[in-house]
Amino acid sequence: MRILLIADIHGNWPALRAAAEEPHDVCVFLGDLVDYGLEPAECVGWVRENVQFAVRGNHDHGAAQNVVVAGRSGYKYLTGVTRPLTRERLTEHDLRYLSRLPLTRQTTLDNTRFFLAHATPRDPLDEFAPPEVDFWSRRLQDVDADVVCVGHTHQPYVLEAGDKLLINPGSVGLPRDGDPRASYAVLEDYKVDLKRIEYPVEDAVAVVQASGLPDEAKDLLAAALRTGASANGNHK
DSSP: OEEEEEOOOTTOHHHHHHHTTSOOSEEEEOSOOOSSSSOHHHHHHHHHHHOSEEOOOHHHHHHHTTOOOOOSSHHHHHHHHHHHHHHHTSOHHHHHHHHHSOSEEEEEETTEEEEEESSOSSSTTTOOOOSOHHHHHHHTTTOOOSEEEOOSSSOOEEEEETTEEEEEOOOSSOOOSSOOSEEEEEEETTEEEEEEEOOOHHHHHHHHHTSSOOHHHHHHHHHHHHHOOOSTTOOO
16 A cells, blocks of 8 residues: 655645655555645645545644734744634634544554554644654554654654654645655555655745735745745744
């Protein structure tokens, strides 16, 4: 079975379309469909129709619950200014879908037990988890699974922590590791392939530039999309 792992789409429809071309039998989504990118409805629609297993991210939760973020810089600032537009561009049906996504999910595929969360098992929405074996060994002690899949950091990595395989596929829509290409992972026969794919970044930038965002936000978000770099260092 060929399993496509995607996370942190963030309303970037051109990037999601590119990643979705990867051949797969099952698709797993690890949270954060919305905020930042401004084509959230297209992304929600695709995930609803094509993903077999999905969990809720902190941005999905915040957008669905209309959580107000008042950051002055970096991604906190971008969250605050893009969230109202995100909500305007989603239907009530879309928002209910985001609110009803589970925080964690467990399933078995190909006789392999999977645990899915956006961030970590201890704090499924918000804990920022580095690619460190010691950190993850402590977090996974009580998790009954063979493979643990997470997102949230926007940086792809694969670790073996004790008897568990940990996979973070990185971000489809807004990478932060210096590579702007859409990031995702494929798991087949217990082998992980972290993959990148080119997509029409300028199409995503054009949607941002055509929006009603402040010029500062447009410039910051366009630079993040084009470079895959962190926006002034703020995580989420």
